[in-house]
Amino acid sequence: MTSPYKRIIGLTVLTFILAMVPLIVKSPYYMHLLIMVGMNAMLAMTFILMLRAGLISLGIAAFWGIGAYVSALLALRLDLSFWMAMPLSAIITGAVALCIGCVLVKNPGFGFIIETVVLGEIAVLAFAHLPLFGGYKGIVSIPPVDPIHIPFLFSIEFVSKTASYYLILFLFLLVAIGYSAFYSAWTGRAWLAIGLNPRLAESKGVNIYRYRLLAFVVGSAGAGLAGSFYAHYYGAIAPTTFNVFKTIYIHIFAILGGVGFPVLGPIIGAFIMILVPEVLRVAKEIEPIITGLLLILLVLFLPQGLLSLLSRRKKNARPVG
Amino acid sequence: MLSLAGQLIIEGLGIGLVYVLLAAGLVLILNIPRVFFIAYGQFYMLGAYILWGGTVLFKLPFFISLILSILATGILGAISYRLIFYYIQNVRDNFLPIIVAAMGLMMIMQQGALLVFGTSSHGMQSEFPGLIEFGDIIVSVEKLVLIILALLVTGILYVLLQKTKIGRAMRAVSFRADISSLQGINPTLVYMVTMGVGCALSGFAGGIMAPVYAVSPDMGGIILTVLLVIMLGGMGSMLGAVLGGLILGLTLSFGHYFIGADLAQIALFLVIGIILFFKPGGLLGNPGEDLSS
Amino acid sequence: MLKVNKLTKHFGGLVAVNEVDLHIDSSEIVGLIGPNGAGKSTLFNLINGFLKPTSGEVFFEGMDITGFKAHDVSHLGIDQSFQASTLFQRLSVLDNVFIGYHMRYKTKYWKRLLRTPSALKEERAFRKDALEILTFMGLQKLRDEQAENLSHGHQKILGVCMALATKPKLLLLDEPVAGMSPTETETMIELIRKIQEKGLTIVVVEHDMKVIMSLCDRIVVLNYGRKLMEGSPNEVLKSDEVIEAYLGKAEI
Numbered sequence: 115m116t117s118p119y120k121r122i123i124g125l126t127v128l129t130f131i132l133a134m135v136p137l138i139v140k141s142p143y144y145m146h147l148l149i150m151v152g153m154n155a156m157l158a159m160t161f162i163l164m165l166r167a168g169l170i171s172l173g174i175a176a177f178w179g180i181g182a183y184v185s186a187l188l189a190l191r192l193d194l195s196f197w198m199a200m201p202l203s204a205i206i207t208g209a210v211a212l213c214i215g216c217v218l219v220k221n222p223g224f225g226f227i228i229e230t231v232v233l234g235e236i237a238v239l240a241f242a243h244l245p246l247f248g249g250y251k252g253i254v255s256i257p258p259v260d261p262i263h264i265p266f267l268f269s270i271e272f273v274s275k276t277a278s279y280y281l282i283l284f285l286f287l288l289v290a291i292g293y294s295a296f297y298s299a300w301t302g303r304a305w306l307a308i309g310l311n312p313r314l315a316e317s318k319g320v321n322i323y324r325y326r327l328l329a330f331v332v333g334s335a336g337a338g339l340a341g342s343f344y345a346h347y348y349g350a351i352a353p354t355t356f357n358v359f360k361t362i363y364i365h366i367f368a369i370l371g372g373v374g375f376p377v378l379g380p381i382i383g384a385f386i387m388i389l390v391p392e393v394l395r396v397a398k399e400i401e402p403i404i405t406g407l408l409l410i411l412l413v414l415f416l417p418q419g420l421l422s423l424l425s426r427r428k429k430n431a432r433p434v435g
Numbered sequence: 436m437l438s439l440a441g442q443l444i445i446e447g448l449g450i451g452l453v454y455v456l457l458a459a460g461l462v463l464i465l466n467i468p469r470v471f472f473i474a475y476g477q478f479y480m481l482g483a484y485i486l487w488g489g490t491v492l493f494k495l496p497f498f499i500s501l502i503l504s505i506l507a508t509g510i511l512g513a514i515s516y517r518l519i520f521y522y523i524q525n526v527r528d529n530f531l532p533i534i535v536a537a538m539g540l541m542m543i544m545q546q547g548a549l550l551v552f553g554t555s556s557h558g559m560q561s562e563f564p565g566l567i568e569f570g571d572i573i574v575s576v577e578k579l580v581l582i583i584l585a586l587l588v589t590g591i592l593y594v595l596l597q598k599t600k601i602g603r604a605m606r607a608v609s610f611r612a613d614i615s616s617l618q619g620i621n622p623t624l625v626y627m628v629t630m631g632v633g634c635a636l637s638g639f640a641g642g643i644m645a646p647v648y649a650v651s652p653d654m655g656g657i658i659l660t661v662l663l664v665i666m667l668g669g670m671g672s673m674l675g676a677v678l679g680g681l682i683l684g685l686t687l688s689f690g691h692y693f694i695g696a697d698l699a700q701i702a703l704f705l706v707i708g709i710i711l712f713f714k715p716g717g718l719l720g721n722p723g724e725d726l727s728s
Numbered sequence: 729m730l731k732v733n734k735l736t737k738h739f740g741g742l743v744a745v746n747e748v749d750l751h752i753d754s755s756e757i758v759g760l761i762g763p764n765g766a767g768k769s770t771l772f773n774l775i776n777g778f779l780k781p782t783s784g785e786v787f788f789e790g791m792d793i794t795g796f797k798a799h800d801v802s803h804l805g806i807d808q809s810f811q812a813s814t815l816f817q818r819l820s821v822l823d824n825v826f827i828g829y830h831m832r833y834k835t836k837y838w839k840r841l842l843r844t845p846s847a848l849k850e851e852r853a854f855r856k857d858a859l860e861i862l863t864f865m866g867l868q869k870l871r872d873e874q875a876e877n878l879s880h881g882h883q884k885i886l887g888v889c890m891a892l893a894t895k896p897k898l899l900l901l902d903e904p905v906a907g908m909s910p911t912e913t914e915t916m917i918e919l920i921r922k923i924q925e926k927g928l929t930i931v932v933v934e935h936d937m938k939v940i941m942s943l944c945d946r947i948v949v950l951n952y953g954r955k956l957m958e959g960s961p962n963e964v965l966k967s968d969e970v971i972e973a974y975l976g977k978a979e980i
Contacts, residue, residue: 170531220715224465225670227534228662235659236704243697299841300833300851307827310816317776319802319831319894358659362538369535402546409539413532414522527817 121294125287125377132283136276145275147392149347151384152282156289156340158368158380160333163293165373166302167329168222168309172361173230176237177334179356181207181341183247186256186351195260200342207338208331215330219323222312234358241353252352259346278347285343289336290377296332297376305329363387366409372419379421386420438571443688449578451684452585453640457657458664458676459592460636466671467609468626470520471534474541476658478508478634480548480650482641487559487650497562504642505635512634513627515540520630521623541655548652556651581643588639589677595632596673605629667707669720678718682706729754729929730775730806730898735784737770737953744770746953747784752898757920757930759944759961761937763974767953768933769811772900776808777801788898803831808900809887817876821867821886824875825858828893858893865889865919881912885919892923899923901932905939917942941965949973 139145157174164171185203188194194202218229241247248254259272259281272278296302304325307315316322345351367387371379391401416422457479464472482504489500519540523532563576596602604620605628641654648654664683668675686706690699710718732750736743745767752758760768773779775786777798786794788804796804807828816824833840833850840847862868865885870878875886884904891899904920905913913936920943924930934940940947940961947964949956951973957964964970 165531170534217711217715223530224471225666225716225720227471228666228670231659231662232666239700243701295841295843299843300830301841303823303826304830306819307816310818311814313778313798314810314814314816315827316798317778317802317808318827318890319799320827321799362542365535365538369531373531399546399550402542403550406539406542406546409542410519410536413536413539414519417523417526417532 121298125290125294128378128381129283129287133280136279142275144389145279147388149275149278149282151381151388152279152286153340153344153347154364154367154384154388155380156286157337157364158371158384159289159293159376160336160340161364161368162373162376162380163296163305163333163336164329165368166297166305166309166376167326168312169219169326169329170227171230171330171333172227172358173234173237174333174337174364175356175358175360176230176234177207177211177337178341178344178360179237179241179351179353180210180334181338182345182351182356183241183253183341184338185342186253186345187246189257189346190253190255196257196342196346197260197262199346200339203342204335204339207341208335211331211334212327215327215334219326219330222326231358234356234361238353238357241356247353250353252350252355253345254350256345256349256351258349282343282347285339289339293332293336293376301325301328366405369409369419370412372421374418374425375421379419382420439692441569441572442574443692444685445572445574445578445582446691447685447688448681449581449585449684450687451681452582452589453644453680454661454664454683455677455680456585456588456592456636456640457661458668458680459589459673460633460640461658461661462665462668462671462673462676463605463629463636464633465665467605467629468516468520468524469533470516470524470630471530471537472630472633473534473537473658474515474544474655475634475637475661476655477541477544477548478512478637479641479644479657480652480654481511481544482508482638483645483650483654484548484552484641485638486642486645487557490562491557491559501639501642504638508638508641509631509635512637513631515634516627516630517623521626524626545652545655552650552652554652556649558649559646561646577646581647584643588636592632592636601625601628663703663707665717667710667717669714669717672717672719675717675719729789730931731787732771732775733785733787735771735774735786736782737767737774737779738782743953745774745781748950748953748955750948750955752929752931755924755927755929756945757924757932757943759940759947760931760933760950761935761940761947761964762950762956765952766950768950769902770953771950772808772902772931772933775801776806776900799831802894802896805895805897806900807891807894807896807898808902809884809891809904811902811906815875815883815886815890817874819875820872821862821875821878822855822858822871824886825861825889825893826854828890829854829858831894861889861892864922865892866915881908881915884908885916888919888923896928898929898931901930901934903934904932905934905936913939 135148136145139148157178160174161171181203184206185199188199188202189196214233218226218233221229241252242250259278261269261271263269270277272281304315304320307318307320308322308325312322367383368380369383370386371381371383373379387405396404412419461472461475464470464475485504485507486500489495489503490497495503519536520533523529523536526532561577563580565576567574567576567579596605604625607620608622608625660683664679665676667682668677668679683703686703687699690702694702714720730750730752732748734747734749735745736747737745748767748771760771762768770779774781777793777796777800780795784794785792788806791804793801793804816827832854835844835847835850859868859871862871865888867882867885867889870882875883878886888901888904901920905916908916917939920930920932932940932943944961946958947961948958949964949970956969956973957967959967
């Protein structure tokens with residue numbers, strides 16, 4: 115377990131590097147891709163958080179969607195600004211996760227995965243069929259992120275990609291710091307213990323049900339936050355965006371980077387998966403096939419992810435199991 | 436009134452039995468090699484495409500194409516075990532890697548089908564036209580053939596699992612792989628056979644459904660319904676898969692008639708929700724039984 | 729201290745534990761022996777809450793704990809080390825022991841999350857205590873090693889350390905010396921004695937009769953899920969019933 119001080123230093127360095135990026139990248143298109151990297155890295159962090167507690171969720175995209183829809187509806191129907199809608203949507207998503215999680219988390223393992231797949235499907239069906247959510251066309255003309263005005267000092271308008279980049283960087287760090295707080299507190303150790311050996315953890319007095327539920331709720335709230343950003347950044351959302359395939363990509367981002375690296379892994383994974391195909395101009399048709407092959411090869415030859423290459427060298431080659 | 440009920444029951448049996456087969460195959464794969472095989476739906480799609488290709492493109496007889504579907508999907512399933520999952524299975528904490536590898540396989544097969552066959556769906560003419568009347572109940576021959584074939588395969592599967600040596604080995608391995616390997620059972624072979632049988636069931640289901648629905652690359656989405664059936668029946672139970680499939684089929688057919696397709700979907704979720712509320716592990720499953728550990 | 733009344737557990741048609749009565753007094757070491765499949769581990773799992781008994785009762789310090797969940801039983805002061813070396817393989821030795829302190833946090837949850845001084849102080853105290861346990865058991869030098877890199881003997885000792893961390897009153901040891909070399913076994917026997925001297929009550933399941941003989945005040949013999957007999961080590965050794973159960977009728 116890394117010490118909290120190392121974590122703080124690491125996060126500071128990372129923030130500094132990421133904050134410098136807009137000085138180098140000028141193309142709005144690439145800025146847009148980087149924004150997507152940030153948002154997807156947030157979702158991948160959520161996956162890793164739940165994985166620590168031994169929960170493999172295939173329903174992350176559904177909670178991302180709940181966050182997006184709730185935020186959009188709050189903004190459109192109740193005229194709330196983004197800055198109100200965003201935290202509220204995270205809280206509401208967390209509350210929904212609490213209600214659903216009470217039942218789901220009881221049955222970990224295959225049962226949980228199946229239930230989250232089904233949950234994801236029900237969510238997409240609900241978005242598509244309930245009139246409140248606008249049917250298959252989804253919700254359009256969601257107001258963009260409201261500008262911040264601080265009288266006499268400055269005002270920020272979220273029109274340019276660069277401003278949106280800093281916003282997603284802020285949200286990413288918020289979630290990263292939030293999750294890291296859990297990891298370095300007692301909870302993190304309990305989650306790790308549950309993920310490694312639930313029976314043993316239980317015999318040492320860890321209430322595995324409660325800790326798993328906590329992971330599910332916290333992770334879902336994080337996903338809801340990402341969803342809120344997505345809705346206001348794009349301005350339009352549609353139900354099929356939030357299906358199980360999206361969750362599979364979220365898994366890929368996390369695993370490619372390495373699930374042992376809860377903050378850096380998702381960034382690296384999402385960065386590679388989103389930018390490399392664009393740069394190499396891989397045809398859209400064969401991209402999923404290459405991704406699929408890559409996944410299988412990754413699992414067979416580098417199950418701990420790309421970042422494990424670096425850390426393994428440091429620790430004198432230990433067999434990866 | 437009675438004839439209407441009979442009609443709807445036959446309709447429900449038709450869909451239900453297909454789901455029984457699909458769920459039974461996936462239950463085998465989940466319980467014996469313990470692979471969360473999310474690419475399962477793509478084998479259903481592959482089976483359907485092979486049948487469509489065989490009968491429409493190469494003008495083969497229906498049953499020859501069906502056998503080809505079964506063989507191709509079964510062999511591909513067994514090979515996929517030997518080439519991929521075999522290497523991950525004995526690794527510690529193999530739960531996530533197995534799912535991820537299955538996702539990879541799913542993406543390859545899904546996109547491969549899109550590239551080869553295109554996005555459009557292909558309908559095909561019914562191989563068994565005509566209607567049969569039993570008193571007031573009118574049934575299409577096609578549906579009857581489907582029901583008979585599905586029942587036949589269910590019977591074969593039962594005999595395979597209960598009466599044959601490989602079936603006994605499969606059950607032994609699902610119980611304790613380490614001990615059964617001491618008794619001269621080769622677990623790798625058993626796992627390969629199980630994957631083969633499971634995938635062949637999926638391919639067979641795809642084959643017999645191909646004339647009923649149009650064949651398209653997104654057929655693999657059926658995995659969601661199959662998982663629903665398994666959730667309903669209970670994770671580790673074959674009989675649960677049978678019950679779950681039949682409940683699903685009947686709910687859908689009665690629902691379609693009385694409240695329409697959309698509401699039938701919602702009714703289905705309601706039925707499942709109610710059952711799971713009272714039996715959290717599914718109808719015949721044990722709640723809290725963790726197959727992953 | 730622990731009292732078990734007519735405890736029974738069925739697995740399908742199989743009766744794993746059949747109407748077993750058991751009482752264990754404070755600070756004694758009781759041995760639980762019996763042939764393979766006699767129901768010893770099942771009995772442990774019924775006491776510590778992993779399994780729910782079909783019928784019967786379990787009392788701990790006068791309180792009915794029948795059917796309690798494992799983490800609740802752990803809170804009350806019963807903990808165990810497992811048959812195989814069951815550890816958190818990828819955590820360090822110290823972190824493994826740390827898990828046992830889980831239920832003893834006094835500071836509020838949000839304070840721990842925000843790492844306020846009082847929470848940090850408490851964590852330091854636990855760390856000191858965990859190190860004391862490791863020192864007591866002779867593992868202090870290995871505290872930063874990953875658990876999976878320890879030798880088999882050290883892993884089993886770590887299992888006992890983890891159990892001690894929950895500060896149990898009653899310690900259940902499931903085959904503590906299985907697979908150990910003679911010298912490792914000696915060390916383990918010494919350690920178990922030292923633990924008893926600290927005032928803990930211990931129940932040991934073990935196949936190695938030498939260990940049972942040298943440690944236990946009293947022995948309970950199980951066979952086919954039933955209690956065959958109970959008595960001092962010498963009584964048990966001389967009993968024909970026990971010899972028969974172990975060696976089979978053919979020998980007599």
